[in-house]
Amino acid sequence: DVRVVESGGGPVRPGGSLRLSCAASGFTFSYDAMNWVRQAPGKGLEWVSSISSRGHFIYYSDSVKGRFTISRDNAKNSLFLQMNSLRADDTAVYYCTRGSRSGYGGYFDYWGLGTLVTVSS
C-alpha cells in the first residue's frame, strides 16, 4: 500500500527554522512528483511547494518563496521541507502528498496524516 508519513513538526519561535521530513513507501518514489500542502487551524488547504520526480522542477507558493526549500532523496524514498524565517502565519498542519504526475500539474492522490508546525513566541 502507498504510504507517506511526515515528521519533524513542533513548536518554534518566530524567525526560527524547522525541517520537515516525509518517508514514502509502497510505490516507486523516484517516478512521482511530491508536494507539501498545509492547513492552518480552522482554515482551508494551501499548496506550499512541489518537486518533480528527479528534482528538475521545483515550485513554491508566493507565501513561502525565499524562505522554504523543498528537496528529495530518491535513494532513501524521502521528501524534505526546510523552513526558515518562520512566521506566525506559517502555523499549520503540513501534509506530504504524492503528485499524480512525474513533473507538474495534476492532483494529489495520496496524503499523509500531517505534522503540526506551531510558530509562537
Next chain:
Amino acid sequence: SYVLTQPPSVSVAPGQTATITCGGNNIGTKSVYWYQQKPGQAPVLVVYDDSDRPSGIPERFSGSNSGNTATLTISRVEAGDEADYYCQVWDSSSDAYVFGPGTTVTAL
C-alpha cells in the same frame, strides 16, 4: 494569480442531492480535482480530471466542468458525506496549484 470560489456551506436533507460549485475564470479549460476532508482527517480525492472517480469512491459522487464553473454533485446524500469539500486546479500561468476555499456540506 488564479482564484477559485466556492460557497462556504451547502445543506441538504439525507437522500437528496448536494451540488457544490467551484468558480474560476475559464475553468472549463482546466482539469478540476475535488477532495473530501472529514474533521481530523487528511483530505481524500473524490473526483479527478473533472468527472472521473478514483477506485473506492461511490458512484454517488460525480463532477462536471464547463465555462466558468465546475460542479461536484453528491447524489442520495448520506450522513457520512458530511465534510469539507475543496476543488483544485493547476494554474500553468503562475506554475501553482490552487485550492478553492472549501465548502462544508451538512446533512440536515
